[in-house]
Amino acid sequence: MTKLFGACLVVTCAWAAGFAAARTEGEKLRAVNALHGFIGRLEREISAARTPLKDIFAAESDEYLEARGFLPALRAGAEDPRAAWANALRKLPLEAGAYAEAAAFGSTLGLLPLAEQRAAAASLREALAEERDSLAKKLPPKQKSIRAAYLLCGLLAAIILI
Numbered sequence: 001m002t003k004l005f006g007a008c009l010v011v012t013c014a015w016a017a018g019f020a021a022a023r024t025e026g027e028k029l030r031a032v033n034a035l036h037g038f039i040g041r042l043e044r045e046i047s048a049a050r051t052p053l054k055d056i057f058a059a060e061s062d063e064y065l066e067a068r069g070f071l072p073a074l075r076a077g078a079e080d081p082r083a084a085w086a087n088a089l090r091k092l093p094l095e096a097g098a099y100a101e102a103a104a105f106g107s108t109l110g111l112l113p114l115a116e117q118r119a120a121a122a123s124l125r126e127a128l129a130e131e132r133d134s135l136a137k138k139l140p141p142k143q144k145s146i147r148a149a150y151l152l153c154g155l156l157a158a159i160i161l162i
Contacts, residue, residue: 004162010154015154017150028095029139070092101128
């Protein structure tokens with residue numbers, strides 16, 4: 001009876017760990033969505049109101065970006081937007097391609113003329129939209145595979161215990 005209880009406990013723990021790992025994988029899509037929205041708002045503020053970057057960073061509010069530490073990092077280094085952007089970007093769980101695009105955009109913050117900065121923001125939004133669509137297609141099957149792999153490992157361990 002004790003072995004059976006232990007086997008059930010192992011399977012349950014593996015199942016829970018699989019769900020946690022799959023959820024962590026889903027954070028990439030949430031990060032891309034949040035960054036895409038932020039870039040859209042940044043682009044509008046730069047274009048319409050010509051708001052200084054530090055004021056945009058101070059006024060921005062996004063629950064996900066706040067919780068991940070992205071916005072606090074931007075606000076903390078608002079005097080040097082490029083360094084603040086690089087530091088903030090490290091807080092998001094982005095795929096390599098999206099990270100590279102966002103890092104390239106950040107390296108030009110405050111250096112380009114208005115029209116070029118707006119074009120760079122639009123280009124980054126397009127790249128993030130492509131990444132978002134790609135992740136949205138790949139993510140559900142990947143999460144399902146992760147959950148199944150963890151569950152199978154738990155079942156294997158349970159069989160060995162019994």
